[in-house]
């Protein structure tokens with residue numbers, strides 16, 4: 001896959017997502033169109049059930065749209081197989097989950113090394129990169145602690161280190177501060193902003209809190225399965 | 239990738255060492271049982287072979303009555319006479335030497351010591367035919383045999399019972415109201431293939447035995463004949479020739495069955511080791527069932543593990559693990575688990591079979607092949623029973639797996 005620097009990083013065209021079938025069918029996305037350029041820091045907001053997580057799953061290549069097109073780096077993701085999408089995730093994406101999803105009884109270092117393991121990096125390189133990522137999120141000295149020995153904010157920072165250790169093109173964060181108090185939340189936002197500004201990582205973040213969304217350069221507001229409002233002047237040209 | 243999967247698997251086992259050990263118990267027992275059985279079976283076979291060859295590899299035995307199973311005669315049958323021996327030696331040139339034995343249990347005493355032992359009357363060729371060596375003294379010779387001299391040779395067990403420390407040669411022992419001069423002691427042979435003490439014996443010239451030990455009615459009888467076949471001659475052919483000769487001497491009609499039996503030591507060895515083989519196979523089958531149970535145990539724990547670790551699997555898939563990589567990880571984990579069981583089983587088997595062979599007085603014959611096989615089988619069980627759980631893990635939907643509680 002060649003990176004097309006001229007076009008948008010992400011382009012959604014008439015994306016719908018229907019869960020279930022027949023009587024029980026539920027349309028969570030009802031036709032979503034937007035573009036995101038490389039280097040943006042986008043907040044996704046909207047009431048509960050409006051389809052934010054659904055669109056994040058599609059953007060993260062974890063799921064495919066029921067109809068419509070999703071172009072990531074110019075690639076039609078909706079046509080890719082399960083394993084091809086896995087490889088896209090491996091090489092271009094980083095995830096930060098609300099529930100952290102760190103491996104239990106596994107040290108911070110080992111958790112952060114995990115994506116590098118799947119990239120097939122040798123041990124020494126894995127260690128070096130994982131340490132660098134942990135340094136970047138301010139966890140120097142905590143490498144050998146397991147999640148149970150870390151605070152919520154520290155766990156979330158380990159999760160962020162794991163998401164960025166591969167230098168992903170796109171970082172997806174679904175309510176990264178949902179479990180944290182406001183002080184920790186601000187730390188995380190500073191971190192994400194820094195990654196976006198200094199490392200050029202495109203960040204897409206779901207949040208319920210306007211204070212958090214304020215850190216982003218653009219806000220997509222979802223309502224009932226469609227994008228109700230987009231603060232950006234940069235709109236995908238159809 | 240497989241190396242990483244192995245590291246992950248070992249880490250997982252280390253974390254749940256107790257659970258892992260309990261899970262593989264079935265495999266441990268199965269593997270240990272198989273190896274122990276085979277080791278004991280090998281030991282028994284080796285011992286039988288050694289004992290039978292201690293009889294002499296070119297030995298043919300003739301016993302009265304029809305043979306039911308090795309060494310066992312049934313029904314009444316006429317005994318042999320001394321002229322049967324002479325006739326066999328004359329008619330069958332492949333027989334190098336021949337001897338006969340007649341025996342009767344007696345209480346034997348020396349001074350205050352006494353023991354109960356079979357007293358055997360035989361001929362001077364007995365040591366040669368039966369492959370016996372003398373520890374001290376000598377065997378009786380033809381002159382003593384013909385004269386019916388009252389001399390005897392002791393087995394090691396009898397010597398031990400009657401003479402502690404002192405040499406028995408030249409001493410006189412007493413049994414059945416007669417006294418008998420000890421002229422030699424046999425070198426010990428230990429237990430026979432049938433489990434008898436071959437050294438618990440007093441040997442004396444057949445003539446003297448017939449005159450003074452044998453009962454009135456069986457005075458001329460010889461219990462069994464032992465023939466030593468010349469090197470390079472077929473013992474099977476001798477068996478056939480002896481059968482034919484004995485039928486002729488006893489004037490048996492073609493429709494009458496033999497009232498004696500002829501067999502060579504190879505047949506005894508074969509019969510005994512086939513018994514051992516059947517026993518080994520039977521216990522092997524029991525062990526196989528245990529392995530199967532062990533495999534199901536592994537499948538069960540792997541399914542539990544997949545459910546427990548659903549979020550972990552979701553995380554791995556989200557990070558970019560391929561289906562095949564998750565499959566491999568869990569498969570390797572199952573194999574590592576079952577191989578771990580296999581190793582424990584081998585260790586247990588080594589301890590158990592060493593202890594048992596010592597206790598049962600068998601040689602400890604280590605079979606590396608069966609250990610490798612058992613290890614391979616236990617690893618194979620991991621593949622077989624780990625596949626279903628591993629596939630379940632690999633096919634999880636990452637989104638649902640991540641949401642799993």
Ligand SMILES: Nc1ncnc2c1ncn2[C@@H]1O[C@H](COP(=O)(O)OP(=O)(O)OP(=O)(O)O)[C@@H](O)[C@H]1O
Nearest residue numbers: 019020026028046047048049050051052053054055
């Ligand atoms: N796997 C699924 N099966 C059926 N319905 C689903 C599934 N996932 C989501 N939905 C439905 O789709 C709608 C959108 O869900 P989504 O998770 O995208 O909402 P959200 O905007 O992330 O909400 P929240 O802020 O609560 O996280 C909801 O009504 C939800 O019930």
Ligand SMILES: [Mg+2]
Nearest residue numbers: 052053054174
């Ligand atoms: Mg959500």
